[in-house]
Amino acid sequence: MDKTKEQFEANQALWNQKTEVHRDSDFYKNEAFLAGASSLNDEEVEAIGDVSGKSLLHLQCHFGQDTLSFARMGAHVTGVDLSNKSIDLAKEQAKKIGIDAHFVCCNVLDTRKHLSEQFDIVFTSYGTIGWLPDLKPWAEVVQQSLKPGGMFVIIDFHPMLWSLDDKFEQFGYPYFNRKTIIEDTEGTYADTEAAIGGKSYSWNHSFAELFESLKSQGLTIETFNEYDYSNYNCFPNVKEFAQGKWRFPQHEDRIPYMYLQKWIKPI
Ligand SMILES: C[S@@+](CC[C@H](N)C(=O)[O-])C[C@H]1O[C@@H](n2cnc3c(N)ncnc32)[C@H](O)[C@@H]1O
Numbered sequence: 001m002d003k004t005k006e007q008f009e010a011n012q013a014l015w016n017q018k019t020e021v022h023r024d025s026d027f028y029k030n031e032a033f034l035a036g037a038s039s040l041n042d043e044e045v046e047a048i049g050d051v052s053g054k055s056l057l058h059l060q061c062h063f064g065q066d067t068l069s070f071a072r073m074g075a076h077v078t079g080v081d082l083s084n085k086s087i088d089l090a091k092e093q094a095k096k097i098g099i100d101a102h103f104v105c106c107n108v109l110d111t112r113k114h115l116s117e118q119f120d121i122v123f124t125s126y127g128t129i130g131w132l133p134d135l136k137p138w139a140e141v142v143q144q145s146l147k148p149g150g151m152f153v154i155i156d157f158h159p160m161l162w163s164l165d166d167k168f169e170q171f172g173y174p175y176f177n178r179k180t181i182i183e184d185t186e187g188t189y190a191d192t193e194a195a196i197g198g199k200s201y202s203w204n205h206s207f208a209e210l211f212e213s214l215k216s217q218g219l220t221i222e223t224f225n226e227y228d229y230s231n232y233n234c235f236p237n238v239k240e241f242a243q244g245k246w247r248f249p250q251h252e253d254r255i256p257y258m259y260l261q262k263w264i265k266p267i
Helices: 003-023 030-034 042-048 065-072 084-097 108-114 135-145 207-215
Strands: 055-059 076-081 102-105 119-125 146-157 181-186 197-202 220-227 239-242 245-247 258-264
Touching (some): 003 084, 030 065, 042 258, 055 108, 065 084, 076 084, 084 102, 207 220
Parallel strands (some): 055 119, 119 146
Antiparallel strands (some): 181 197
8 A cells, every 4th residue: 555545544443532632622622612611812813813704724624613603703614634433523513512513534644635615715624734745745735725805724733843852851853854753652642541542643844945935836924933832731740730721840931832824816
């Protein structure tokens, strides 16, 4: 079998295992979500602005909490994810809360085989491009999925963070996309004790690689922010220093944790 196909299949199996654990975890606060709480953070909400009446495509949507949160704000939403269990759960959740949403199970790189529509907004967040070996075909999907004048927003963990070792103390991995990172994982960030695990395949992407991939598709950048905190408690031993904001005590505010970019497809 093609090596990349095998790697995607291993990642899919892993994300399938994670889905139910995540649904039941304190991390994802699913009961609160079902009861009406938004899973979105101020950073992405402010960057995207009013979504009411707009079409929104959420790439790598996991089990759809963010997708459905945008729907609650009035967007017409479509979510795409590789994990069939995540997509099944996303559909179940949509039904439970009475939201009309479209969810598609596929590799993000195959999105255009499943969707011909173009969207006002394409969104992806927190733990996304690291699952892709090459950003060029991904950027092509983003471009092809946007209407002229449409906006693409990515908010994700900073590439510098992924160049730190597993304890996030010193440099441990190449900052650049030099090799496939193969890990034997146990548990998950949302529940480190969960009895799940397996091989994962991921890739680091420098900012230059990200920039070049989207720029070469003709998109223009409008916003680029870096943040000295994480919105999620998904790294070992991070401490909450303000409500919902996390940092490593060993690094505090001296390193970047997240970034946001807003790109526009010219008319
Ligand atoms: C960390 S989650 C996305 C974060 C999301 N904000 C959340 O926590 O709900 C990563 C998602 O990417 C999906 N994924 C990984 N590789 C993918 C691929 N090649 N195509 C589509 N989805 C993929 C996984 O199934 C998983 O649902």
